[in-house]
Amino acid sequence: MKRRQFIQSTAGAGVTFAAGLLPFAARAASLRVVVVGGGMAGAAVAKFIRLWSKGEISVSLIEKDTSYVSNILSNEVVTGKRPSIDSLAYSYTALTTKYGVQRIQGTVTGIDDINKTVTYETPAGSNSVLTYDRLVLAPGLDFDLMPGMTSASQYDTTVPHAWKAGVQTTLLRNQLLAMPDWQNVVITVPLAPYRCPPGPYERACVIADWLRTRKPNSKVVMLDANPEIQAQKTNFQNAFNGAYGYRVDYRFGCTVNQLQLVAGAHNVTYTRNGITESVAAAVLNPIPPQRAPGLLARSGLLNGKFAPVNLLTYESTLKAGIHVIGDACISGMPKAGHIGNQEAKTCANAIVNALKGSLYALEETSPVLNSACYTPLTSTRATWLSAVYQYTNGVMVPSTENGVTQPRAATSATTGNYEDMQKWFTTLMGDTFA
């Protein structure tokens, strides 16, 4: 977390005991929550409000796409380990049929926090308005243009970031297949915070592992804006240095100045230690800087790039009645799907408790958030990273219980971890969508 964000979130949370959510039992009969965004956080919050309120709160989920495509494991599509991106698509059917979530396809265009309404545009192009008692925003992220780019459509056609899984993931796969040998694959990493801290390094590893047999004279070059590897440093360093039979040319502290886009022969100019250099890229995978979507900026919900929230309830510290969960909020924790799922449960629990008018039970005055993520380093071996965060003085901090430092990581990449990764993924997606 940036220090500036931290001070703001602390100031916002100084009051905190049971703050923010007043019982709305008087209006219980017609209580309605509107959820915007059907990703890991949005789907989970819709499910758990319905489940934990025993159906007493009506939930409408507005999402523009017909299904969610998982970012987690999408690097398996890049390397061909998974035959297609379709295996990572999750529908909203179970949320609707099993939990009674009202599913609305549309794009939210405006929020009125005084009258408590959201306006959305349907796929047919007409505008509709929904009223809410509580609004939960789980909008994911927007991607900035990299220097030298003129349009976001270039990500779809020429230089896929593939940091939101979908057509760009498949494009990156196809570009790797079409690339001749003796070339560079260049991946750029933005300054933290960005979605999935280990993700860029994982991608570098699995592509380098794939090149090892398919294009043995090609290499992966990583231009990292950060001063060091952002997660699982030891495991990635070992991998980059040949522990699994491939190498990655890792360069840290790189500020990208310019992308020159020429299909199959891009060039990246960057500055490192005051020296400007450039590198050729047959395949260029720029992972751009990220921010909460423009809707949140227009609605006055942001402090800098992301939304400050009360971490007991995920209610915005800037606008009452609006909660922000997942990658768009400032939680001090990694922006990741498993964590978005648990932020959603914390938010759902607070909203349901407020409806019931119940008092906070002991854990709910000090929520714990438990994160796990598995990371493939080859097509058959994976590591994991686990962190437990305890709510302390308004912020989520790595736990120090039992005298143990968090987070903790696997000591090496193993085939057993790879199998566990698949089970973790299946269960996590089931907990979120089924």
Added chain:
Amino acid sequence: MRVVKSTVRPWLVAMGLLASCSAWAVTVSSKSVSMPSGESRTVKIAKVSGTLVVTNSSPAVVGVTRVDASTYRISGSAAGKAEVKFKDARSDVKVKVAVTAAAASTPPPPTAALPTGALNGRLLASNCFQCHGTNGTGGFDRLAGKSASEIYGELREFASGKEDANGIMAAHAMGFSDAQLKSIASYFASVR
């Protein structure tokens, strides 16, 4: 996942900020209370710095509810002893509670005093759902319906490093307090 590597640890900064504006510790009106089962007593607290965390060592013996910002009600639900801890940014204070058997004429304990069982541990236990299925019904190991003592016993083995100390379950269990592990175990034992 990003690791906090800064030498300025955020929580230390937070404690420093709070300390600088309120140099006092939690006080309670009484450090020990006793009551027959079915009755309750209130405890007044003051001088809280930052967030107050209330823990109850024996949820089977007493329930604790917040009446208002400075008042907590401790209700006896079964004969026994318990300890209720009030912990804030600077200190913690323990209140010893003794609950005696109910007098013959005492009405049954109020059911509305504390949302018990499932609601209590629900959020904490939901941290396990991502790998063990919603409500502990699948995934790596089924947890729903196991006894609380079995689940707690396994979690203690992991938390103490006696079992698979470098494994992912040890990494998880080590991050929770003992009271939190007990609450998780009770929740899954209550799921049917």
